Amino acid sequence: MRRLKELLLNLKISKKLMGGYLIATAFPLILVGLYLNISVRDVVVNNAIFEAEANLEKVELQLENAINRVTQASDLVYLDKGIESLLTETYDSNFEVYQAYANYPVFDNFLEFYEEIENIQFFMERSMISNSYFISVDEAIEQTDWYQEAKEKQGRISWLIKEEHWTKERYLTLTRAVYGTENQYLGVVNIYVSMDKLRRMINSEIHDTYIILDNDTIVYASDSEKQFMKPTFLSGFTDEELDQTLLFDDMYEGEDVKINVRRLKPEKSLQNDLQLASIIPLEMLMAQPNQIFLQGYLIIIGVLIVSLIGFRVFIRTFNTRINTLKSAMGRVARGQFNIEPKMVGTDEIGEAYDELYETSQSLQKLIDEVYIHKIKEERWYRQQKESEFKMLSSQINPHFLYNTLEMIRMKALVNKDPDVATLIKKLSKMMRQALERTDRPVALKDELNLIENYLEIQAMRFGDHFSYTIAVDPGLDDYKVFPLLIQPIVENAIVHGLEPKEQRGHLTLTVREQEDDIIIAVTDNGVGMTTKRLLEVRQGLTVTDHLNGRRIGIRNVHQRMMLYYGQDYGLTIESTKNVGTTMTLRLPKRD
Structure with missing residues (x-):
């Protein structure tokens, strides 16, 4: 520690100033800038995640509303007595069948008023005639898994990925067996969810977003190439974990991503789940924060460079002026009093130089006027005056006053005058307290003690x-x-x-x-x-x-x-x- 102190004391002023600049300005500026940049970056990242979650939640609400409306449409079909009459009626000719199908308005109304529905098809076993809405079940349809499952569930809703019967395009489909009022089997209704509706929901998102059925199949994706594929990013999670809202980091398609998964349970569906997943590349997420971080540090570096250049100019000017003053002092110390009368600048260094010049002129004049022995005599005289001053100072030492008051108090006691002795004692205490006070704060009890002495003196006085x-x-x-x-x-x-x-x-x-x-x-x-x-x-x-x-x-x-x-x-x-x-x-x- 001592060596360090000596080293610091022996350093040149320019190095001390540079060290002080680094410690007091550069390092704190770098640390504060780093802290602020990291804080701002964290805020931007959190805001971006929050915004992505909010957008995904909005899509979730839209999807939930669409699913519920499709479910509502299936309920209307299930409870519609008109379709029961249509399917159980006995017709004399195929023309009457076609005409009955054409006059059934419910499905057309659904397509007109439910934008969530792409198409509706009713599969029936009692008729051999089909149109766009009503399809006769042949042996091939009867053997399909979806048809068998719908019949087994006896009116409960199932969701699956299924091809539309005529166009063969794949849709998210609600499948449900329909029964009559006497519990007789009428057929299976398929309601196909509009892909355009899903597209409008998803395409509002700036990140890749997926609608997933039963953790197994992508129903719709922002990237159409991934549609109807398996969501590999959910493979490591259990069903219990997927029942909750998830936000996790992962590696997906070779890049670091943050994945947000929200679960949606369709109404009246006991076995099916929908998941809404958003995949945010961290590179995209960090693009703006990294740009802010870079801009912040470019500003800090710029400030440091400008301040360092300014400080170097200041140090160089300062050194030049200090060296000029030092050189002049050296000449005066060697008895060369003919220094320059002025230095550029009127700051403290300039004032010191002016005083040095005046001193040199005074010394020159003194040397010219007085002999060496006169200087010695003056030195002796000053020493004598200093001794006299010290003696005079000792005479008014506060301890001398305290001792004098104590002597007077003892005299009063000897003369059997206790009131005077008490008064002198309190005055002595008060003087000691007052004279020993500094500008620093004191305890309240000490101040009150001084006041009490003062009041006791006044009480004795009055x-x-x-x-x-x-x-x-x-x-x-x-x-x-x-x-x-x-x-x-x-x-x-x-x-x-x-x-x-x-x-x-x-x-x-x-x-x-x-x-x-x-x-x-x-x-x-x-x-x-x-x-x-x-x-x-x-x-x-x-x-x-x-x-x-x-x-x-x-x-x-x-x-x-x-x-x-x-x-x-x-x-x-x-x-x-x-x-x-x-x-x-x-x-x-x-x-």
Whole structure:
């Protein structure tokens, strides 16, 4: 540690300044910039994730609404007695069958008013005639898994990926067996969800978004090439985990991504689930934060370069001026007093150079006028004066005053005058406390001790004409206050309030706690002040000069408090003529 201190002291000023610049400016700027950049980047990333989650939630609500409307349409078909009549009616000819199919309006109404529905097809076993809506079940259809499953579920809803019967295009399809009023089997209704509707939902997303059926098949994807494929990014999760909303990091197609998965349970479907997944490439997610990060550091580097160049110019100028001053001092030290009369600049270095020049001229003049022995005589004379000054200082040493007062007190005791001895003792205590005070805050109990000594002296002075009371809330003794903060207030109350009073005077000093403040109140029952005089005194607290220089003590107290504690603290005065005066100090509690 000592070697380090010596090394620092022996460094050139330019190196010290550069080190100070790095420690006080460059390093903090880099650290603060790093912290701010990371914080801003985190905020941007979190906002982007939040926005992506909010958008996905919006798509989820749209998808849920679409699924529910398709389910509602299947309920209407299931409960429609018209379709039962249509399918159980006996027709005389195929033409009557075609005409009955054509006159059934329900499916056309669904396609007109339900934008979520691409098509509806009803598969029936009782007819050999088919059209776009009603399809006769042949042996091939009857053997399909979806048809067998629909019949086995007996009216419960199933969701699957299925080809439309005529176009062979694949759709997310609601499949449901329909029964009549007497529980007779009528057929199976297939409602195909509109891919255009799904496309409008998904394409509003800026990230790859997928609708997945039963964790197994992608129903719709932003990238059409991935449609009807298996979602490999869900392969590592259990059904219990997929029942919850997921947000996780993964590697997908060779890049780091953040995947958000939300589960949707269609109404009245006991076995099927839909998942809505959004895949956000971290590179895309971090593009804006990284750009902000880069811009931030470019700004920091630019500021550092500009400040470093400016600081180097300053150091070079500073070194030049210091070296000029050092060279001139060296010449003066060697007795060469003919230095340049001026240095460029009027700062502290320039002022030091001017003083050096004046000193050199004075020395030159002194050497020219006085002999060497005269200089020696003057040196001896100065030493003698310094000794005399030290002797004079010792004569007024405070300890000398304390000892003198103690000697007087002992004389009073010998002369059997205890009142005088007590008075001198309290005065000695008060002088010691006052003289030993510094500008640093002191404990409240020490300040109150000084006040009590002062009041006891005043009580002895006035006798029965004066009394006092001190009341302090418990727990306030160790709080810090300014030294000599209360004494000028107490003295002012006695001098201006109680001394002019002919009757017995009483002074009350209270110290109490009020929330986070300490309230010190000095109240006297003295002569008080008129309203006009009270206004003058209050105004005098805030000015630097006052009428006849009176009440300087309380003005100093008020202004010291405002400077140290702030504008909310200080001295307030209330007074009534021939009733008394209360001066209140408000200061914050400080340990």
